[in-house]
Amino acid sequence: MKAKTKIGIVGCGAIGREVALFIDKQLSGNVILWGLSDKDVEKAELLSETLSCSPKIIPVDSLIKSVDLVIETASVEAAKHVIEKALSYNTDVVVLSVGALVEDASLLEKAKEKGINIYVPSGAICGVDGVGALSLGEIRKISLTTSKPPKGLVGAHYLVEHKISLDNLKEEKIVFKGSVKEAIKYFPQNINVAAILFLASSFSGKKFASKNGKPAVEVCIKADPHVERNIHRIDIDTEESKVTITIENVPSKTNPKTSALAVLSTQYLLKKLFSSFKIGS
Ligand SMILES: NC(=O)c1ccc[n+]([C@@H]2O[C@H](COP(=O)([O-])OP(=O)(O)OC[C@H]3O[C@@H](n4cnc5c(N)ncnc54)[C@H](O)[C@@H]3O)[C@@H](O)[C@H]2O)c1
Structure with a gap:
């Protein structure tokens, strides 16, 4: 045995x-x-x-x-x-x-x-195998927009450094736009999905070009007092397919930064x- x-x-x-x-x-x-x-x-x-x-x-x-x-x-x-x-x-x-x-x-x-x-x-996302498969073809652009309830972003380095307060937030607020590396640096506990997308999109070893000086995987993070879930919208533009994935995750009961x-x-x-x-x- x-x-x-x-x-x-x-x-x-x-x-x-x-x-x-x-x-x-x-x-x-x-x-x-x-x-x-x-x-x-x-x-x-x-x-x-x-x-x-x-x-x-x-x-x-x-x-x-x-x-x-x-x-x-x-x-x-x-x-x-x-x-x-x-x-x-x-x-x-x-x-x-x-x-x-x-x-x-x-x-x-x-x-x-x-x-x-x-x-x-x-x-916390779906479709990672698809992104890996598309990396064998021609990926043009990937963007990730993550919306979280404000409490899911509390304590993030970036908010502290940039003195961004989410107290009494009434409307959706973009708190960050940038590259995967910046997102990981400033939101290490919140943005693992950006890192997963980045790794899946480079699985083939091919680098896809960034256009107009923009990062190849663009990340946007929003605090939204009207949402109760961690929502990720992924848009992928490739030679072979156009893909849009939206995932609305229930936060973990023990850690609101983590999704079930x-x-x-x-x-x-x-x-x-x-x-x-x-x-x-
Ligand atoms: N890949 C994903 O999609 C994804 C999703 C959610 C969370 N995460 C990441 O997974 C990790 C765990 O998430 P969680 O929600 O369970 O976090 P958590 O804060 O609930 O638990 C982390 C545990 O690790 C312990 N710990 C921290 N540093 C340690 C170290 N150096 N050595 C030993 N133990 C240590 C803490 O004491 C704590 O018990 C985090 O880094 C989080 O960002 C990844």
Whole structure:
């Protein structure tokens, strides 16, 4: 019989918790949730107590060294560290804080050289496999407009730096327009979807040209007091297709910056990895 794949999770917050419960309940035939790590040890301990597989609470580096697959659900900074360590210990990685892979593109190169698998769930959007497929053709332009309830943007560096207040907002307000790299820098916890789109659109390795000095993937972020969901509208113009996707996500109950779909897409990716039937890409 095949040995069970040993999995570790770094980050036991909104996503890490739901993913741990899913592995424990639904994937236990193929995998074992071996360990958990969080900079807040108490969070990891509380989560472990709710799981029947009783994962160990273990420091990040030792966890990555001990498992076959590590799932990062913590932060962009944590993701960079997790991937670096995974490279040294030959551990495969699922990355949720996707900005890390855009900020430091060398991580993907190093993973390729080492033969490490890096998996990126489609996160809070749909159609990522389609964008990857279109990257093999001719993409002309991608734009992403994200509208969030003001509380989903609270604490973002950019708002603080630019003294943008969202208190008592009555109308929709554009708070940011720019490139994916800028969006990730200023909104690391809010705009993983921009990073996912960027990675999917460059999957083929072809760079598509930016026109009129505009970024190839344009990002616009709006605070809207009239919406209760995190809404992403994606427009893609390519030689082969014109695509418009709108996703209206219910924010996670435990973290309004995170959408419930980001949890489901991570669970789906894991289910697909450990299933003999694979649909989509
Ligand atoms: N890919 C996507 O579509 C998508 C969607 C939503 C969120 N995210 C990202 O996934 C990550 C997790 O999201 P969440 O909603 O679960 O966040 P959360 O704040 O609810 O949980 C994060 C957890 O990670 C822990 N943590 C932070 N830094 C750490 C470190 N260096 N080492 C160990 N633990 C650390 C925190 O203590 C916390 O328990 C965030 O970076 C978020 O931006 C990605």
